[in-house]
Amino acid sequence: MHFELEPQIHPSHASRVAVLLINLGTPDRPTPRSVRRYLAEFLSDPRVIEIPALIWQLILRLIILPLRGRAAAAKYRSIWLSEGSPLRVYTAQQAQALQQQLNAQGYAVSVEYAMRYGSRNIHEMLTQLKRSGVERVLLLPMYPQYCAATTASAFDMAFTALQRMRNQPELRTIRHYADFMPYLDALAAQVRAHWAVHGLPDFASGSRLLLSFHGVPKRIIDLGDPYYMHCQLTATLLAQRLNLSDAEYRITFQSRFGRAEWLRPDTAIVLKELGAAGVKRVDVLCPGFTADCLETLEEIGIEGRAIFLQAGGETYHYIPCLNAAPWFIDGLADLVRLHLQGWPVQNSSGAIS
Numbered sequence: 632m633h634f635e636l637e638p639q640i641h642p643s644h645a646s647r648v649a650v651l652l653i654n655l656g657t658p659d660r661p662t663p664r665s666v667r668r669y670l671a672e673f674l675s676d677p678r679v680i681e682i683p684a685l686i687w688q689l690i691l692r693l694i695i696l697p698l699r700g701r702a703a704a705a706k707y708r709s710i711w712l713s714e715g716s717p718l719r720v721y722t723a724q725q726a727q728a729l730q731q732q733l734n735a736q737g738y739a740v741s742v743e744y745a746m747r748y749g750s751r752n753i754h755e756m757l758t759q760l761k762r763s764g765v766e767r768v769l770l771l772p773m774y775p776q777y778c779a780a781t782t783a784s785a786f787d788m789a790f791t792a793l794q795r796m797r798n799q800p801e802l803r804t805i806r807h808y809a810d811f812m813p814y815l816d817a818l819a820a821q822v823r824a825h826w827a828v829h830g831l832p833d834f835a836s837g838s839r840l841l842l843s844f845h846g847v848p849k850r851i852i853d854l855g856d857p858y859y860m861h862c863q864l865t866a867t868l869l870a871q872r873l874n875l876s877d878a879e880y881r882i883t884f885q886s887r888f889g890r891a892e893w894l895r896p897d898t899a900i901v902l903k904e905l906g907a908a909g910v911k912r913v914d915v916l917c918p919g920f921t922a923d924c925l926e927t928l929e930e931i932g933i934e935g936r937a938i939f940l941q942a943g944g945e946t947y948h949y950i951p952c953l954n955a956a957p958w959f960i961d962g963l964a965d966l967v968r969l970h971l972q973g974w975p976v977q978n979s980s981g982a983i984s
């Protein structure tokens with residue numbers, strides 16, 4: 632049969648609205664086998680690696696997976712939580728907190744999360760939502776800056792899932808929120824909360840705030856991806872909110888992968904240069920990651936620290952991602968309410984689910 636069998640839905644459950652948070656996905660376990668399986672799916676996505684499939688699959692299966700599987704598993708082990716991978720743990724917390732907040736505001740919606748790769752993927756979750764009577768789904772990527780490799784790939788999977796359905800739900804997508812005020816306010820609150828506990832950097836004596844975004848190949852920007860522009864937008868608007876002068880912060884790009892030219896400046900190189908130049912303290916925030924993960928906790932929290940201190944720096948502060956901070960959940964609720972307009976969600980009786 633071309634189409635999936637339709638679930639039987641009890642009429643009293645019909646016409647519900649759901650918000651689906653979407654993040655990248657992460658291995659189930661910090662083992663080479665589990666990491667290889669996750670990377671094989673992730674790195675076979677043509678939205679992520681734009682190289683002819685046949686050549687790329689040879690390189691991926693013969694070189695990258697055997698080498699990177701083992702090395703990445705060791706890194707995942709260094710940041711693994713008792714409940715699982717940080718990315719999954721924090722994304723689940725965000726979904727739960729956002730549902731509570733929206734229900735408390737009188738919005739009768741359920742909030743779930745899905746991943747683009749690995750377990751609990753977007754297709755599975757759309758099927759599960761339909762089974763529970765959901766007819767309208769708002770897709771909320773946990774990527775504030777649009778990038779085809781992340782945002783478009785997530786939407787592709789949702790639309791492909793709908794291609795298999797006879798009875799399709801109504802879908803809405805949130806493309807980006809790089810310049811959405813409540814998101815910027817949440818980032819500013821996150822930085823200020825860190826400074827309230829750990830003290831303000833002494834900008835006058837050379838301390839810097841690094842705003843480190845996930846890098847991408849420079850070529851995709853040249854081909855029209857708005858990602859770089861969105862990163863610049865978020866960073867400059869955040870710096871304004873924090874009253875930082877141009878000299879007091881730097882925009883950098885991390886997590887370089889492969890041989891092609893990536894966006895610059897590279898976070899690791901800047902950390903090394905600042906340490907060598909006698910800068911005593913740097914604080915690093917990763918505004919493009921809404922949940923802490925391997926790329927923030929290990930690459931920035933552990934490796935970045937070692938690079939800066941070895942180069943001569945004295946004090947290194949990694950500022951955690953927004954995760955389920957109340958100011959971020961407030962901002963997400965603002966964003967969701969804006970995008971739910973016109974859908975039947977107002978319910979003074981409060982919580983469902």
Ligand SMILES: C=CC1=C(C)c2cc3[nH]c(cc4nc(cc5[nH]c(cc1n2)c(C)c5CCC(=O)O)C(CCC(=O)O)=C4C)c(C)c3C=C
Pocket residue numbers: 655656657658678679680699703716718774778780781845846847848886888919920923924925926
């Ligand atoms: C925040 C947005 C992200 C963009 C844009 C992005 C682009 C991108 N990533 C790779 C390659 C890798 N990314 C990896 C991990 C990873 N990437 C993001 C987010 C973005 N990626 C997250 C949230 C994570 C963490 C996942 C976790 O389990 O914690 C990895 C795997 C880890 C490693 O081996 O270093 C790779 C590989 C490319 C090629 C790309 C753009 C084309």
Ligand SMILES: [Fe+2]
Pocket residue numbers: 845886
């Ligand atoms: Fe990535």
Ligand SMILES: [Fe+2]
Pocket residue numbers: 886887925926930
């Ligand atoms: Fe990395």
